[in-house]
Amino acid sequence: MAAAAASSKMILQPPVRSGREASVRTPVALFRSSPPLFSRNQASIKHSTRQFVGLKAAGQYFSSNFSRGDSYKLLEASVKTSQRKTLSKLTCSPGQARIVAYKVAVLGAAGGIGQPLSLLLKMSPLLSNLNLYDIANVKGVVADLGHCNTPAQKETTQAKGKAVLDWDFLLNKAVSGFTGPAELADSLKGVDLIIIPAGVPRKPGMTRDDLFNINAGIVKDLVEVAADTAPNALINVISNPVNSTVPIAAEILKQKGVYNPRKLFGVTTLDVVRANTFVAKQKNLRLIDVDVPVIGGHAGITILPLLSKARPAIEFSTQEIEELTVRIQNAGTEVVEAKAGAGSATLSMAYAGARFAESCIRALDGDPDVYECSYVQSELTELPFFASRLKLGKEGIEAFVHGDLNNLTEYEQKALEALKPELKASIQKGIEFVNRESAPLAV
Numbered sequence: 001m002a003a004a005a006a007s008s009k010m011i012l013q014p015p016v017r018s019g020r021e022a023s024v025r026t027p028v029a030l031f032r033s034s035p036p037l038f039s040r041n042q043a044s045i046k047h048s049t050r051q052f053v054g055l056k057a058a059g060q061y062f063s064s065n066f067s068r069g070d071s072y073k074l075l076e077a078s079v080k081t082s083q084r085k086t087l088s089k090l091t092c093s094p095g096q097a098r099i100v101a102y103k104v105a106v107l108g109a110a111g112g113i114g115q116p117l118s119l120l121l122k123m124s125p126l127l128s129n130l131n132l133y134d135i136a137n138v139k140g141v142v143a144d145l146g147h148c149n150t151p152a153q154k155e156t157t158q159a160k161g162k163a164v165l166d167w168d169f170l171l172n173k174a175v176s177g178f179t180g181p182a183e184l185a186d187s188l189k190g191v192d193l194i195i196i197p198a199g200v201p202r203k204p205g206m207t208r209d210d211l212f213n214i215n216a217g218i219v220k221d222l223v224e225v226a227a228d229t230a231p232n233a234l235i236n237v238i239s240n241p242v243n244s245t246v247p248i249a250a251e252i253l254k255q256k257g258v259y260n261p262r263k264l265f266g267v268t269t270l271d272v273v274r275a276n277t278f279v280a281k282q283k284n285l286r287l288i289d290v291d292v293p294v295i296g297g298h299a300g301i302t303i304l305p306l307l308s309k310a311r312p313a314i315e316f317s318t319q320e321i322e323e324l325t326v327r328i329q330n331a332g333t334e335v336v337e338a339k340a341g342a343g344s345a346t347l348s349m350a351y352a353g354a355r356f357a358e359s360c361i362r363a364l365d366g367d368p369d370v371y372e373c374s375y376v377q378s379e380l381t382e383l384p385f386f387a388s389r390l391k392l393g394k395e396g397i398e399a400f401v402h403g404d405l406n407n408l409t410e411y412e413q414k415a416l417e418a419l420k421p422e423l424k425a426s427i428q429k430g431i432e433f434v435n436r437e438s439a440p441l442a443v
Helices: 002-007 019-023 042-051 068-078 081-089 096-100 114-123 138-146 181-188 208-229 242-256 269-283 318-329 331-338 346-364 410-438
Strands: 010-012 102-107 127-134 157-159 162-164 174-179 193-196 234-237 264-266 294-296 303-305 370-377 385-393 396-401
Touching: 102 114, 102 181, 102 346, 114 127, 114 138, 114 346, 127 138, 127 181, 138 174, 174 181, 181 208, 193 208, 193 346, 208 234, 208 242, 208 410, 234 242, 234 346, 242 264, 242 370, 242 385, 242 410, 269 294, 269 303, 269 318, 269 331, 269 346, 269 370, 294 410, 303 318, 303 410, 318 331, 318 410, 346 370, 346 385, 385 410
Parallel strands: 010 396, 102 127, 102 193, 127 174, 193 234, 234 264
Antiparallel strands: 157 162, 264 370, 294 303, 294 385, 370 385, 385 396
């Protein structure tokens, strides 16, 4: 049924905006005004997170970011003292209270990506519970985050099986630590979103494929437990090589009988973030106005920025196209070499991972205008997995933006054909890893 569901997904053309909106980055969740998160009409509470814009730039409509000041002032100012008593007594049917009660698990939270990613997530008003898992040092991360001046460690109460909205809870996040395989299942109970940055980082001279033997086993072990404990959660895979680890996760979920291709994502947002940054700098544009879709995969030549589809429409010389494309493809190596063995692209990856997580949560909450690029099971090409722009919804992938692959330039078309053999080999490598690990030992 999962495969059938995948094939029936809608195909979208890129959204077309008019007037002033056309010059602002699209497609993104653009908010035309900034009403309070909670209005006087309690019925509007269900969709309140649509008014929040966090890590993803949204043009002139909102300048705030993940910050204690802007986000929480907006919350507090919008709920008068007289309303708080009413809110605290309000019971919600399943799903309705999820606007501020999304639970997220970070697997690999004590690592170079996991720590800054956890900090960004803790600052978000879109989630209530943050479960941090790693094989060691998690207690220190939880203690450190606990010193941040965002209230924490308060749980929801229950009334006859229903969640009760509590004013204090709206501003609080419970941050919990889980250490080692024995506690992994507990870290995943009841979560809506699982983020996997676990694994070893790249070092000078290493490619993403060099990471395969270690990280493949880590992802396999984590997804096996996730399949048993949180089969309905969205899964965001950050662990490299993403071109192979996402197929590994898919095969494990299939073996467990819980695979839903709409809910498994390879996080390629960093490629988009880099493309937007480099293009904005090259063309002296405001970063918040730039949006460049990136397709293919998440390593080397499989990363293909579609500069011809950039918004706003930008003219590039042949030399600029070649130089920008190569720089975007090799940006990870640029950071590894700059850090001279002291690490890889941890901070920018944490930012990109938090941005994609935020988009997932907004989509789960019912925001109808959430678009991101991601590496997923796809029918846009002959490859079983492919990164492209997606429309996200309450059940994960809602539609593919098919128009991005139409009318490519000659350079982009050649690059697309050139990446396919390498990406196909990486996908097959992941599938074969699972099959080999699952094969019974010869007697």
